[in-house]
Amino acid sequence: MEPLNHAAGFAAIIGEAHVLTRDDDKAPYLREWRDKYQGKSQIVLRPASTAEVSAVMKYAYAHHLKIVPQGGNTGLVGAQIPLETEEEIVLSLSRMNSVRAIDPDGYTITVDSGIVLETLQQEAEKADRLFPLSLGSQGSCQIGGNISSNAGGTAVLAYGNTRDLVLGLEVVLPNGDVWDGLRTLRKDNTGYDLKQLFIGGEGTLGVITAASLKLFPRPKKLEAAFAGMRDPHAALKLFSLAKAQAGPVLTGFEIMPRIGMEFCTAHLSGARDPLTAPHQWYALLELSSGSEAFPVKDLMESILAEAFEAGEVEDATIAQSVGQVTEFWRLRHGMSEVQKKEGGSIKHDVSVPVGRIPDFLDQAIAAVIGFIPGCRPVPFGHLGDGNIHFNISQPVDGDREAFLSKWDEMNALVHGIVMEFGGSISAEHGIGRMKRELLAEVKSDVELEMMRKIKAALDPKGLLNPGAMLQAQS
Amino acid sequence: MEPLNHAAGFAAIIGEAHVLTRDDDKAPYLREWRDKYQGKSQIVLRPASTAEVSAVMKYAYAHHLKIVPQGGNTGLVGAQIPLETEEEIVLSLSRMNSVRAIDPDGYTITVDSGIVLETLQQEAEKADRLFPLSLGSQGSCQIGGNISSNAGGTAVLAYGNTRDLVLGLEVVLPNGDVWDGLRTLRKDNTGYDLKQLFIGGEGTLGVITAASLKLFPRPKKLEAAFAGMRDPHAALKLFSLAKAQAGPVLTGFEIMPRIGMEFCTAHLSGARDPLTAPHQWYALLELSSGSEAFPVKDLMESILAEAFEAGEVEDATIAQSVGQVTEFWRLRHGMSEVQKKEGGSIKHDVSVPVGRIPDFLDQAIAAVIGFIPGCRPVPFGHLGDGNIHFNISQPVDGDREAFLSKWDEMNALVHGIVMEFGGSISAEHGIGRMKRELLAEVKSDVELEMMRKIKAALDPKGLLNPGAMLQAQS
Numbered sequence: 045m046e047p048l049n050h051a052a053g054f055a056a057i058i059g060e061a062h063v064l065t066r067d068d069d070k071a072p073y074l075r076e077w078r079d080k081y082q083g084k085s086q087i088v089l090r091p092a093s094t095a096e097v098s099a100v101m102k103y104a105y106a107h108h109l110k111i112v113p114q115g116g117n118t119g120l121v122g123a124q125i126p127l128e129t130e131e132e133i134v135l136s137l138s139r140m141n142s143v144r145a146i147d148p149d150g151y152t153i154t155v156d157s158g159i160v161l162e163t164l165q166q167e168a169e170k171a172d173r174l175f176p177l178s179l180g181s182q183g184s185c186q187i188g189g190n191i192s193s194n195a196g197g198t199a200v201l202a203y204g205n206t207r208d209l210v211l212g213l214e215v216v217l218p219n220g221d222v223w224d225g226l227r228t229l230r231k232d233n234t235g236y237d238l239k240q241l242f243i244g245g246e247g248t249l250g251v252i253t254a255a256s257l258k259l260f261p262r263p264k265k266l267e268a269a270f271a272g273m274r275d276p277h278a279a280l281k282l283f284s285l286a287k288a289q290a291g292p293v294l295t296g297f298e299i300m301p302r303i304g305m306e307f308c309t310a311h312l313s314g315a316r317d318p319l320t321a322p323h324q325w326y327a328l329l330e331l332s333s334g335s336e337a338f339p340v341k342d343l344m345e346s347i348l349a350e351a352f353e354a355g356e357v358e359d360a361t362i363a364q365s366v367g368q369v370t371e372f373w374r375l376r377h378g379m380s381e382v383q384k385k386e387g388g389s390i391k392h393d394v395s396v397p398v399g400r401i402p403d404f405l406d407q408a409i410a411a412v413i414g415f416i417p418g419c420r421p422v423p424f425g426h427l428g429d430g431n432i433h434f435n436i437s438q439p440v441d442g443d444r445e446a447f448l449s450k451w452d453e454m455n456a457l458v459h460g461i462v463m464e465f466g467g468s469i470s471a472e473h474g475i476g477r478m479k480r481e482l483l484a485e486v487k488s489d490v491e492l493e494m495m496r497k498i499k500a501a502l503d504p505k506g507l508l509n510p511g512a513m514l515q516a517q518s
Numbered sequence: 519m520e521p522l523n524h525a526a527g528f529a530a531i532i533g534e535a536h537v538l539t540r541d542d543d544k545a546p547y548l549r550e551w552r553d554k555y556q557g558k559s560q561i562v563l564r565p566a567s568t569a570e571v572s573a574v575m576k577y578a579y580a581h582h583l584k585i586v587p588q589g590g591n592t593g594l595v596g597a598q599i600p601l602e603t604e605e606e607i608v609l610s611l612s613r614m615n616s617v618r619a620i621d622p623d624g625y626t627i628t629v630d631s632g633i634v635l636e637t638l639q640q641e642a643e644k645a646d647r648l649f650p651l652s653l654g655s656q657g658s659c660q661i662g663g664n665i666s667s668n669a670g671g672t673a674v675l676a677y678g679n680t681r682d683l684v685l686g687l688e689v690v691l692p693n694g695d696v697w698d699g700l701r702t703l704r705k706d707n708t709g710y711d712l713k714q715l716f717i718g719g720e721g722t723l724g725v726i727t728a729a730s731l732k733l734f735p736r737p738k739k740l741e742a743a744f745a746g747m748r749d750p751h752a753a754l755k756l757f758s759l760a761k762a763q764a765g766p767v768l769t770g771f772e773i774m775p776r777i778g779m780e781f782c783t784a785h786l787s788g789a790r791d792p793l794t795a796p797h798q799w800y801a802l803l804e805l806s807s808g809s810e811a812f813p814v815k816d817l818m819e820s821i822l823a824e825a826f827e828a829g830e831v832e833d834a835t836i837a838q839s840v841g842q843v844t845e846f847w848r849l850r851h852g853m854s855e856v857q858k859k860e861g862g863s864i865k866h867d868v869s870v871p872v873g874r875i876p877d878f879l880d881q882a883i884a885a886v887i888g889f890i891p892g893c894r895p896v897p898f899g900h901l902g903d904g905n906i907h908f909n910i911s912q913p914v915d916g917d918r919e920a921f922l923s924k925w926d927e928m929n930a931l932v933h934g935i936v937m938e939f940g941g942s943i944s945a946e947h948g949i950g951r952m953k954r955e956l957l958a959e960v961k962s963d964v965e966l967e968m969m970r971k972i973k974a975a976l977d978p979k980g981l982l983n984p985g986a987m988l989q990a991q992s
Contacts, residue, residue: 149758150873150904172762194707202766205705208682221964228871230903231679232942233668233718234949234957235987236969240714244707261765284623288646291735291808292676292766334765337820343811397702399624429704430624468706475708483708490695494976495710501975502968513709 047109047133048086057091057099062139064088073114073134076125081477083126085112088134094214094222094253100135101251102220110507111135113247115189116160118181120393121476123246124189127511135251137188143167144254151259152211152228157188157252164257173259174334176203180377188252194244196472198373201428202295202332203260205472206243212256213239218249218503228256241498246474247509249502261334263295267344268330268369271351271360272323276402276427278356279327283398283427285354286329286347293338296330297428298376303437304422307382308375315375318368319359327427328376330369379424383437386420388444390454392434394462395471401427404465408458412436415457416450431471434458459486475513484515521583521607522560531565531573536613538562547588547608550599555951557600559586562608568688568696568727574609575725576694584981585609587721589663590634592655594867595950597667597720601985609725611662617641618728625733626685626702631662631726638731647733648808650677654851662726668718670946672847675902676769676806677734679946680717686730687713692723692977702730715972720948721983723976735808737769741818742804742843745825745834746797750876750901752830753801757872757901759828760803760821767812770804771902772850777911778896781856782849789849792842793833801901802850804843853898857911860894862918864928866908868936869945875901878939882932886910889931890924905945908932933960949987958989 048065055063064070065087074083091097104111110132114124126132137158144154148171155164161182168175176199177190185195191213195206203209212227225239242250273279279299286294302324308315319326329347331340344362351357363369383389396404409421418439425433436454438447459469463486475483484492492514499506499514522539529537538544539561548557565571578585584606588598600606611632618628622645629638635656642649650673651664659669665687669680677683686701699713716724747753753773760768776798782789793800803821805814818836825831837843857863870878883895892913899907910928912921933943937960949957958966966988973980973988 147871147873149754150871151761152871152873194711196705196707200705204682207711208678217964217968223964223968224962225965227940227942229869229940229942229945230872231670231674231869231900231905231945233670233946234942234944234953235718235961235965236723236972237668237681237714237718238965238968238972240711244709244711249710261762280623287625288735289809289811293809293812335763335767335817337763337813337817338767339811339813343809346811395703395705397621397624397626398704399621399626426705431705466701466703468701468703468708470708471703471705472707479708487709488698490691490697491699491709491712494691494697494712497975498710498712498972501971 046086047131050107050109051087053103054087054089054100057103058089058096062090064090073117073136074125076122077118081122081125084128084130085126085132085134086130088136090136090139092139094216097216097251097253098220098222101216101218104133104507105219105505108505108507109133110510112509113137113251115158115186116181116184118185119189119193119476120473121478123193123474123476123509123512125477132511137186140253146171147228148173150228152256153259154226154228154254154256155187156254158186161185161187161190168259169262172262174262175257175259177206177209187255191243191252191255192245192247193474196431198296200426201297202292209258210239210243210255211258213242213252214254215242215250215252218505218508226254226256246476246512248499248513249508263332263334264336265338265340266330266332266369267340268328268363268372269344269348269360270318270372271327271329271348272319272358273325273327273356274358275325276405279325279427280399280402281354281356282327282351285350289347290331290343293331293333293340293343295332296328298328298425299427300326300376300379300424301422303420304379304424307386307422308378311382311385312374312378315378318361318372321359323358328372383422383435386437388438388448390436390448390451392455392458393471393473394434394458394467394469395429395431396462396465396467398428398430400465401430401432404461408434408461411457411461412454415454416447418442477511480513480515483513520560521605524581524583525561527577528561528563528574531577532563532570536564538564547591547610548599550596551592555596555599558602558604559600559606559608560604562610564610564613566613568690571690571725571727572694572696575690575692578607578981579693579979582979582981583607584984586983587611587725589632589660590655590658592659593663593667593950594947595952597948597950597983597986598663599951606985611660614727620645621702622647624702626730627733628700628702628728628730629661630728632660635659635661635664642733643736646736648736649731649733651680651683661729665717665726665729666719666721667948670903670905672770674900675771676766683732684713684717684729685732687716687726688728689716689724689726692979692982700728700730718948720950720986722973722987723982737806737808738810739812739814740804740806740843741814742802742837742846743818743822743834744792744846745801745803745822745831746793747799747801747831749799750879753799753901754873754876755828755830756801756825759824763821764805764817767805767807767814767817769806770802772802772899773901774800774850774853774898775896777894778853778898781860781896782852785856785859786848786852789852792835792846795833797832802846857896857909861912862922864910864922864925866929866932867945867947868908868932868941868943869903869905870936870939870941872902872904874939875904875906878935882908882935885931885935886928889928890921892916951985954987954989957987
């Protein structure tokens with residue numbers, strides 16, 4: 045059962061050069077980029093085609109070998125990292141990175157799963173089309189991993205999660221069978237929509253080898269505004285009003301608290317507060333349109349004017365240049381980075397119904413300050429998606445380790461409130477290794493049982509990514 | 519095993535008045551509206567709550583009784599009609615028809631599954647919101663049925679299929695367990711997205727009792743245009759150009775051939791051709807925006823001007839009033855009705871990738887005319903979704919029965935071409951009883967096997983709608 049004994053068997057399928065067994069060669073696949081997870085694996089496999097993946101899986105199935113599929117290794121919950129047992133083999137899709145087909149008139153593209161997200165975006169752009177998925181890690185994450193984790197990002201408000209962008213998949217099943225579900229149809233009601241199980245399935249049901257994806261018209265006009273307000277209740281009103289006026293043209297709505305702005309101006313090189321006076325909360329609005337005909341700037345002014353009049357916005361500024369749009373987004377994207385400069389940070393990637401965000405924030409902020417006096421909540425994120433990165437920085441001059449030792453208790457506190465609000469303990473990052481114990485706590489027995497039945501039906505030997513998502517049944 | 523022997527058992531759960539056993543009472547639930555399917559059932563059950571549905575299902579599970587869930591009984595493939603064996607019991611959701619909650623700021627609504635679609639649309643409108651699903655049968659179909667069949671309709675281009683509108687479901691499983699998946703979250707990556715199996719599942723995996731759905735801003739401006747062109751290739755170019763200019767503001771793009779227009783002007787009371795000269799093909803474009811600020815009319819003019827200049831459009835007219843918009847749509851919606859006046863009609867609800875519609879139409883039209891000389895193809899529908907209702911009227915003065923006797927052969931011919939084009943034999947109507955044999959022909963063994971495994975995992979006794987979708991394994 046030692047995987048290493050099968051190195052020659054795999055080499056016969058994909059070539060010796062692509063069966064990595066030396067520590068140096070394997071290291072990049074076993075270490076998660078924040079060093080949060082360090083896995084062990086005797087072998088890393090790098091097949092080059094669907095046929096090779098199929099043959100590898102057939103071999104693994106016959107020999108009861110466990111497989112962890114891996115894309116760009118940028119996931120935040122450890123779903124792509126093997127356990128420490130050395131029983132699992134990493135299967136990297138990196139060598140499968142071609143565009144298979146593009147249909148600009150039909151607004152679709154079909155790609156290998158190992159293509160890097162940024163490359164995919166560029167290929168769409170060459171055809172005057174937009175592939176809207178956009179993430180911090182887009183320079184190295186791969187579309188297969190994005191699909192397996194149902195990645196979110198900053199374009200969800202207008203274009204949906206990765207799930208909403210997938211038209212079809214090609215998947216190699218645990219027994220090596222290839223499911224050709226690569227359709228580019230907008231409508232197809234012929235049986236269960238099987239692709240949905242693999243989207244967000246974290247590689248526990250099959251290995252995604254290719255995907256057909258939706259494309260969109262490229263935005264031709266874009267405006268961004270930065271607004272200051274007293275609290276998240278005002279931010280929600282601004283969102284509701286902006287959505288009513290702009291509909292699908294509202295492509296971004298992000299919020300951050302005053303302390304986030306202070307962290308940015310202190311630690312982000314060259315960053316400055318876009319508004320003259322301080323405000324308790326900020327919202328970043330983005331409007332964009334694929335139509336040259338749309339008076340996007342007029343609309344932004346109209347939204348802000350209505351919000352001023354209603355007393356929801358204290359001050360606001362519209363970006364005067366592309367550079368300033370970038371500056372606004374840099375403040376938002378810098379939030380994680382600047383928090384590192386303020387000591388230890390306990391994090392939550394949660395969602396609640398959009399309309400309940402303000403009440404949730406009121407209650408959760410009060411609760412964490414009650415739990416650790418002096419701690420500094422820095423909740424920010426995608427208000428329009430109901431998704432808040434509820435991060436908490438340690439007290440100033442407090443002890444980092446003492447603070448971080450409260451991680452689990454803090455999680456339990458925040459997640460308890462999230463559940464009261466009908467929310468999710470993992471809005472966009474997934475379950476992976478990090479939250480699999482939590483999953484059993486927040487899901488009903490009925491739901492867990494259904495998930496286990498699906499897993500058993502499609503992966504009866506339990507060979508696919510057994511360390512992720514579901515705990516083995518006891 | 520006689521279902522009738524259990525009438526008292528069910529009456530104890532839901533009350534005698536709601537256990538229908540008299541032929542007159544049962545008739546509306548057993549006859550499909552076009553009289554295409556006539557089922558038999560000893561009992562029709564009408565529970566009033568999720569708890570009652572759960573108790574009914576527990577009872578049925580314990581006694582091995584088969585259940586056919588039914589909404590408004592408007593489905594087009596017989597999925598809601600029991601078989602003739604009298605072994606199945608119809609479970610109607612009609613009495614569960616309340617709005618459970620609405621959140622206008624968060625753009626969500628939660629309803630019982632038996633609510634009539636039109637009522638749901640009206641409830642959204644009362645809150646100044648849009649529920650975009652729109653079908654010919656909206657006055658009687660129920661949202662539970664729409665979800666179970668993943669209904670399409672005329673708003674798919676902008677808002678997606680029913681699947682895209684569902685945020686969460688409450689489902690009673692075959693064993694009577696209630697799965698509370700009623701979430702109103704825009705983002706939730708905590709395990710397999712189980713609701714997707716029940717959406718489009720045709721009641722074969724569980725009984726949907728409630729749903730949380732997305733709402734949208736109400737369109738505040740709307741423009742429609744009717745354009746004439748030489749062929750579907752020009753129509754595709756017009757679509758591509760309209761989508762590039764209008765993006766999500768393009769909310770409708772339908773096509774019909776000259777013969778369809780002739781049928782309408784001949785048989786649709788008061789209908790007239792919006793254009794002065796005849797054209798081989800027509801497109802109906804609709805632009806709508808939730809934003810008052812959007813110059814929708816200018817955009818429509820700009821799209822048509824560009825299309826004229828490119829030589830894709832021969833003539834076009836923009837509706838001058840709400841009444842004229844209705845007239846345009848009436849021509850499109852009248853297509854099925856007017857065909858009835860022209861004798862027998864053989865129908866197909868198919869899709870191909872959007873960019874391949876013109877080539878598909880060329881090939882399929884030539885093939886059916888070759889097969890039955892004199893037959894009159896009337897393909898029309900949602901070009902923007904790649905979905906064509908490929909209907910064929912009998913030859914003028916030909917024999918109706920002789921023509922209709924070729925139904926299966928004609929289907930095989932057309933579906934064969936659809937499959938060559940990577941298309942679907944059921945774009946929006948589903949499989950049900952009508953196409954279950956076809957399903958086995960067009961799906962790969964790998965896919966059928968996955969579907970059977972899912973069915974066996976969630977409905978191990980095979981009690982849920984056994985006549986629909988999947989054939990029993992031999």
